[in-house]
Amino acid sequence: MPHALRILALxxxxxxxxxxxxxxxxxxxxxxxxKTPLRAERSAEAAVLLELPRGMxxxxxxxxxxxSFVQEPGGVEAWAYQGHLSPTQPPAADVDLFAPLPxxxxxxxxxxxxRSTRSVRPARSQGIRPLLDVLEMPLSRQNLEEFLxxxxxxxxxxxxxxxxxxxxxxxxxxxxxxxGGEAERLLGLNLAVVAVARVAKPAFDTHLQRYVNLxxxxxxxxxxxxxxAYRFVVLESPAALSFSLPGGFVMxxxxxxxxxxxxxxxxxxxxxETAHATLGHVWAKALASPFFRSGGAxxxxxxxxxxxxxxxxxxLDMVLRQGLPTRQEFEADAAALQMAYRAGYxxxxxxxxxxxxxxxxxxxxxxxxxxxxxxxxxxxxxxxxIQTLLAQLPxxxxxxxxxxxxxxxx
Numbered sequence: 001m002p003h004a005l006r007i008l009a010l011x012x013x014x015x016x017x018x019x020x021x022x023x024x025x026x027x028x029x030x031x032x033x034x035k036t037p038l039r040a041e042r043s044a045e046a047a048v049l050l051e052l053p054r055g056m057x058x059x060x061x062x063x064x065x066x067x068s069f070v071q072e073p074g075g076v077e078a079w080a081y082q083g084h085l086s087p088t089q090p091p092a093a094d095v096d097l098f099a100p101l102p103x104x105x106x107x108x109x110x111x112x113x114x115r116s117t118r119s120v121r122p123a124r125s126q127g128i129r130p131l132l133d134v135l136e137m138p139l140s141r142q143n144l145e146e147f148l149x150x151x152x153x154x155x156x157x158x159x160x161x162x163x164x165x166x167x168x169x170x171x172x173x174x175x176x177x178x179x180g181g182e183a184e185r186l187l188g189l190n191l192a193v194v195a196v197a198r199v200a201k202p203a204f205d206t207h208l209q210r211y212v213n214l215x216x217x218x219x220x221x222x223x224x225x226x227x228x229a230y231r232f233v234v235l236e237s238p239a240a241l242s243f244s245l246p247g248g249f250v251m252x253x254x255x256x257x258x259x260x261x262x263x264x265x266x267x268x269x270x271x272x273e274t275a276h277a278t279l280g281h282v283w284a285k286a287l288a289s290p291f292f293r294s295g296g297a298x299x300x301x302x303x304x305x306x307x308x309x310x311x312x313x314x315x316l317d318m319v320l321r322q323g324l325p326t327r328q329e330f331e332a333d334a335a336a337l338q339m340a341y342r343a344g345y346x347x348x349x350x351x352x353x354x355x356x357x358x359x360x361x362x363x364x365x366x367x368x369x370x371x372x373x374x375x376x377x378x379x380x381x382x383x384x385x386i387q388t389l390l391a392q393l394p395x396x397x398x399x400x401x402x403x404x405x406x407x408x409x410x
Contacts, residue, residue, distance in 0.1 A: 027059055027060055028057060028058075028060075029059075029060055029068075029086060029087055030055055030086045030087075031052035031054055031055060031085070032083075032090060032342065033084055033093075033222055034053060034096070034097070035141070036051065036053075036054070036056070036080065036084045036085075037050075037081075038052065038072065038078035038080055039078055039079045040079070042064060042065065042079050044081070044149070044154075046079070049078045050072065050078065052072060053092065053093065054091075054092055054093035055091060056072065057089070058071065058080065058085065060085070061077065063082065066081060066083070067080065067081055068080050068082050070085075081154065083154055083222075083341070083343065084155075084342070088172050090224065091225070091226065091227065093227040095228060096229075097221065098139055098140050098144075100136070101136070101185075101231070102185070128193055130202045131192060131201075133202070134209050134213075134231070135233070135249075137206075137209060139214065139217065143214065144214060144218060147214045148218060152400060153218060153344040153400045153402070154342075154400075156344075157400065159397055159398045173225070173279055173334065174225075175224075175278070176279055176280045176281050176284035176328070177283050178226075178280070179226035179228075179280070180247075180287075182298070183297060184228075184247045184283050185229070185246070185248070186298040187246050187247065187286055188245040188246040188249040189249065190312065191249070191315060191316060191319075192233070192251070194312060195243075195316060195319075196235070199235055199241075199251075199320070200235040200236045200253065201235070201236050202233050202234065202235060202236065203236045205234070207409065208234055208254075208257070208409065209233070211409040212234050213231065213232045215232075215266050215267050216250065216267075216270040217230065219267050219268075219271040219274065219336075219339040219340055219343045220248075220271075220274045220278075220339075222339040223271075223274050223275060223277075223339060224275065224278060224279065224338075225275075225279045225280065226278055228277055228278055230249075230250065230274055231250070232250045233249070233251045234257065235251055235253045236254055237254060238253070238254070239253055240253060240255045240256040240259045240357045240360040241253045241255070241256060242256055242273050243273065244274070244276035244277045244281070244282060244319070245277070245319065246277065246282050246286060248277045248278070249277070250270060250274060250277065252270070252273070256357060256360070258410065259356050259359070260353055260357075261352065261403065262349065262402055262407075263401065263403070263405055264340065264345040264346045264349040265352060265353035265356065266406060267340050268340050268347065268350040269336075269353055269357075271339040271340050271343075272332045272333060272335075272336040274336075275332040275335035275336055276324065279328070279331060279332070282315060286311060286315050289307070289310075290307045290311070291305060291311040294307060296308065321375075322375075323376060326381075329382070330377070330382075330385050333350065333382065333385065337350060337393065344398070344399060344400055345400050346399040347390060347399070348390065350386055351383055351386050351387070354383070
């Protein structure tokens with residue numbers, strides 16, 4: 001049985017298993033990330049009895065603190081960290097966040113100089129090598145678990161909440177476009193190569209790149225919409241900027257990292273950009289281009305089309321100079337708050353992060369607030385929207401800031 005049909009069948013079984021007279025909305029939840037652990041005790045150090053795929057239904061029997069005692073369709077009863085559960089069914093994850101990127105993405109082949117900027121496989125030249133070094137950085141699920149434990153993040157929080165934070169009830173935004181698979185990732189890689197050439201080279205700091213990727217993956221596990229193989233690249237630029245490309249490629253500057261005050265703020269910025277990627281905001285822009293509308297594909301033959309280069313230019317212009325529509329920025333903010341909350345970071349830090357970046361872009365800091373504001377909705381409207389969303393979150397103790405680790409790693 002196909003995976004999606006199996007999930008639907010198990011959802012039906014979970015519905016039938018609910019006691020009579022109980023409200024479904026209060027009892028039925030889904031595994032919110034791939035390999036959601038069910039534990040023998042209310043502790044992140046307890047034995048894992050079972051790991052559920054993203055989208056698997058569970059029935060919540062009772063909740064205590066930040067944990068819920070659940071029953072999965074096979075009958076196993078165990079404890080799940082509430083942040084790992086979703087009140088709405090997320091799409092099944094068919095991408096492993098920790099698997100190496102496909103060879104067609106990172107094992108670029110040699111290309112003629114005249115074709116290298118338009119080839120579906122960017123040349124593995126000296127210029128692209130630093131980018132590929134970051135994209136090829138090996139990271140494992142165990143690395144992330146150790147990172148969360150070290151920082152006291154999420155289920156590893158050192159101060160366990162006395163009252164249940166409860167499940168999130170914010171509306172889940174719908175993707176702007178269907179997942180594009182290999183074509184989307186190949187476009188994102190080619191755009192990343194061009195962006196690095198135009199903006200700045202990747203920072204030559206393996207420890208910083210690794211740290212930012214672990215923070216990014218900690219929130220990307222809970223991204224709505226299409227699951228992607230996310231990668232995060234710090235660029236060696238003093239200007240405070242961040243942007244998202246199709247396929248889950250997120251780029252941010254060292255200047256932005258320096259402008260922030262703690263790890264929670266970094267996590268929220270990365271969650272915002274990850275949300276743009278997983279909701280297909282930039283991918284949808286590319287699909288609307290004459291190149292794709294005329295049947296173009298990410299193949300060596302089709303990228304020789306005269307429509308390919310203008311498509312790259314149009315997408316990069318939106319990302320780097322025009323900005324995305326206000327509605328999509330608000331969707332990314334809403335998703336970022338939920339992702340950070342479920343990961344165990346303090347969502348209140350999103351407003352603080354935005355103010356910090358705005359200060360870093362001000363004339364007194366040598367930046368350009370005009371350029372920053374041109375890429376985003378007016379700050380007053382954005383903060384008002386964020387406050388409205390925060391009022392709907394069930395706040396709890398134990399949400400992390402990660403100030404000390406952030407200052408030591410940035």
